[in-house]
Amino acid sequence: MVVVADKSLVLLKGKKREYLVEASDKKFHTDHGILDLGELREKTFGGTLMTHLGYEYAIIKPRAPDFFRHCKRTGAPMMPKDIGIILAYTGLCPEDNVLDAGTGSGILAIYLGTIAKKVVTYERNGEFVKIARKNIEAAGLRNVELRHADIVSEVPHLKKNFNLITLDMKDAAMVIPHIKKVLKPGGFLATYSPFFEQTEDIRVAIEREGFSEVQTLECVERNLDFTKRGTRPSTRVAHTGFITIARL
Ligand SMILES: C[S@@+](CC[C@H](N)C(=O)[O-])C[C@H]1O[C@@H](n2cnc3c(N)ncnc32)[C@H](O)[C@@H]1O
Structure with missing residues (x-):
C-alpha cells in the first residue's frame, strides 16, 4: 500500500460527496463533520479517514477524471x-x-x-x-x-x-x-x-x-x-x- 506523503493530493470519497484535498495541517469542513487532513500522513491510499462525527471517506489516489x-x-x-x-x-x-x-x-x-x-x-x-x-x-x-x-x-x-x-x-x-x-x-x-x-x-x-x-x-x-x-x-x-x- 502506498503511504500518503505530505502535500500529496488525495480524493476523499464519501457516500454522497467527494473532495480533492491535500495532506496538510489544515482541517476540512464537510456537511458530515470535520476532516483532519494532517491524519492523512499516517494513512495509505486505499484506507479511510473519518470526520469528527464518524462519517467515513475512502482515501483514493486521484486520476485524470x-x-x-x-x-x-x-x-x-x-x-x-x-x-x-x-x-x-x-x-x-x-x-x-x-x-x-x-x-x-x-x-x-x-x-x-x-x-x-x-x-x-x-x-x-x-x-x-x-x-x-x-x-x-x-x-x-x-x-x-x-x-x-x-x-x-x-x-x-x-x-x-x-x-x-x-x-x-x-x-x-x-x-x-x-x-x-x-x-x-x-x-x-x-x-x-x-x-x-x-x-x-x-x-x-x-x-x-x-x-x-x-x-x-x-x-x-x-x-x-x-x-x-x-x-x-x-x-x-x-x-x-x-x-x-x-x-x-
Ligand atoms: C477551449 S480552451 C482549451 C481547453 C483545454 N484543451 C482543456 O482541456 O482544458 C482554449 C485555450 O486556447 C488558448 N489559446 C487561444 N489561442 C491561442 C494561441 N494562439 N496560442 C496559445 N493558446 C491559445 C485560449 O487562451 C484558451 O485558454
Missing part, C-alpha cells in the same frame, strides 16, 4: 468523451511526444500526460497559465511542460519532434500550414472546435497540406436515467464540439 471534475477551470475544458475519441483514434502511447495548444485549464494536457512520454502545451493567456500550471503540478505530471506563448508565432520555430499534435483553440487553422515541419511521419493531428465554421476552416487547411485518413466527427454521449418510474435516456443532450483527425 477526478482532475476533470475538481480542478479549477479557466474556460471550457475538453470533455472526457471527446478526449477519449482523440486517445482512441490516434492510438496515443508511452513513446509519444505530444504538442498541445491551447492549454486552457490543462485538462486535455493532463490526460495526454498520463499516457505519453512528453507533452509540450502552449497557452497565450498569462492568467490561464498560472491556473493550468497548478492543475498540472497537482496531477503530479513532470512530463508536461507548459509554455506561456502564442502557438501561431511559435510553431514555425519548433523541431520535427512530435507524434501527436492536439489543437483546441480558435485559430487552429493558422497552425496547420506548419504541422508538416513538426509532426513525424505517421503521426496524427487532432483538432477540436465547437463551431461548424471553424471546423470548415480546419478542413480547408488540412486539404491544402495533403494529410491522409482525414475524418471529422462528433461524439454524442447519452446517459441513462434510472428512476423509480422507469429507465430511459437522459433528456439532456448537449453539443460540445467537432473533432477532426488527420494523419501524415
Whole structure:
C-alpha cells in the first residue's frame, strides 16, 4: 500500500460527496463533520479517514477524471468523451511526444500526460497559465511542460519532434500550414472546435497540406436515467464540439 506523503493530493470519497484535498495541517469542513487532513500522513491510499462525527471517506489516489471534475477551470475544458475519441483514434502511447495548444485549464494536457512520454502545451493567456500550471503540478505530471506563448508565432520555430499534435483553440487553422515541419511521419493531428465554421476552416487547411485518413466527427454521449418510474435516456443532450483527425 502506498503511504500518503505530505502535500500529496488525495480524493476523499464519501457516500454522497467527494473532495480533492491535500495532506496538510489544515482541517476540512464537510456537511458530515470535520476532516483532519494532517491524519492523512499516517494513512495509505486505499484506507479511510473519518470526520469528527464518524462519517467515513475512502482515501483514493486521484486520476485524470477526478482532475476533470475538481480542478479549477479557466474556460471550457475538453470533455472526457471527446478526449477519449482523440486517445482512441490516434492510438496515443508511452513513446509519444505530444504538442498541445491551447492549454486552457490543462485538462486535455493532463490526460495526454498520463499516457505519453512528453507533452509540450502552449497557452497565450498569462492568467490561464498560472491556473493550468497548478492543475498540472497537482496531477503530479513532470512530463508536461507548459509554455506561456502564442502557438501561431511559435510553431514555425519548433523541431520535427512530435507524434501527436492536439489543437483546441480558435485559430487552429493558422497552425496547420506548419504541422508538416513538426509532426513525424505517421503521426496524427487532432483538432477540436465547437463551431461548424471553424471546423470548415480546419478542413480547408488540412486539404491544402495533403494529410491522409482525414475524418471529422462528433461524439454524442447519452446517459441513462434510472428512476423509480422507469429507465430511459437522459433528456439532456448537449453539443460540445467537432473533432477532426488527420494523419501524415
Ligand atoms: C477551449 S480552451 C482549451 C481547453 C483545454 N484543451 C482543456 O482541456 O482544458 C482554449 C485555450 O486556447 C488558448 N489559446 C487561444 N489561442 C491561442 C494561441 N494562439 N496560442 C496559445 N493558446 C491559445 C485560449 O487562451 C484558451 O485558454
